[in-house]
Amino acid sequence: MSSTTIDGLKRLSLDEESGHMGSARRSTRLQAPTPPPVTAEPILHGNQEVLDQWLKHYWQKLEIPASELPLLAITQNRQEYKHWTGKRLNTMALGCYCYIPAINTSSRLQRAHHECVSHRHLIFIEPDMQARSIEVTIAHELIHLADRVRGTPRRHHHHGYDAIAADEAAVTGYGLEELRTLLHEESARLESSRRKRRPIRYLYECPICGKHYPRTKRYSQPVSCSSCDKQYNPHFKLLLSSTASGE
Template sequence: MLKHWLMHYWQKLGLAHAELPALALTQDRQEYMRWTGKRLNTMALGCYCYIPAPSARARTCAPTTGAQQHRHLIFIEPAMQAKSIEVTVAHELIHLSDRVQGTPRRHHHHGYDSIAADEAAITGYAVEDLRALLHEESATRERARRERRPIRYIYQCPGCGKQYPRTRRYSQAVSCSSCDKVYNPRYCLYLMSKPDVVSPSEAR
């Protein structure tokens, strides 16, 4: 199924077949992190990374080809419903297409930017449906994460009142980033009195 959607949207986006040998796709988070040498956000449902062709001195953990060319690396979360896997493949291939065309884009707001509009156009699904799907999958992943690592501590800013849920205590004094981008003792977070375990719904 994954290969089917990969080739389906590869063709719909008009991507050159010459780029296929440079593509490596995985559904294993640890493998993707070994390839890129970067930490993958635990909430990520998919990710695209471009690795330039290595220079004579550079080394990379990414899978290589005989030509030692650039690489397109894609991760797709396996624990999703079939429709989500389909649109995530399309989404990451849009990033790949942008890179090939020399116009890479960053997300301004997932589900509400130009990339989301392109995703809707290429898949044929309404933008509102894609947003709902993203919210559903993110909520499912958040619940699973909280089952493994429940929120046990709630910190609060004395200035604006913003709360910071934590699975662990801070090891040192931390101030509110909303009130001041650098450390400011005036906005030093304090630990609130909360139950030993806080449910995900309480932490939102």
């Protein structure tokens, strides 16, 4: 479903797990999206008080129509978000916005049953962050939502440095430098907590340019260096250069 867009607030440098290698695998859609049922109020799973506070604040500031509010669901649980969207969620994403288009109810049978399935807005917010970062991440994802509602979705050119970052600074009142610092701090924290759980065991290397690709798991199939060729290219096939002890 290419009409579904996903945005990940990612760390600025490439992550070893981010799948930036040219590889035969990967379709972003794992399964059909299964968002939670629409209720009168938006769905908030996680720290409800905090989510509710900033949601209301920035919804109003961004002048998003109230009619979109019941179509929103926010979770701070990665597994739940993946289940809702049916997509992979970048392990280093601090926040994510996903738009689920309305299901086309053109069939007579569906109309007869009044099965009008509306579009949905799905947001993920990383729970393990400083209060300020939770706030600005909510603002950030709501900017994507507001763009989508206006019919002018934007892509990132460079996280923390593009037009979306400028809007984020304007709406939150934080300086751009401050926002970049928060992004770096939270990315570093998330990375180190992941490292503790999943230490790097494998170090792959490009035989041509020498770029290193640290991994927590072995690649399940051959991958090639993305710096040398964006497509999979056996000429730049990564070689396992070292393995941590214990494996």
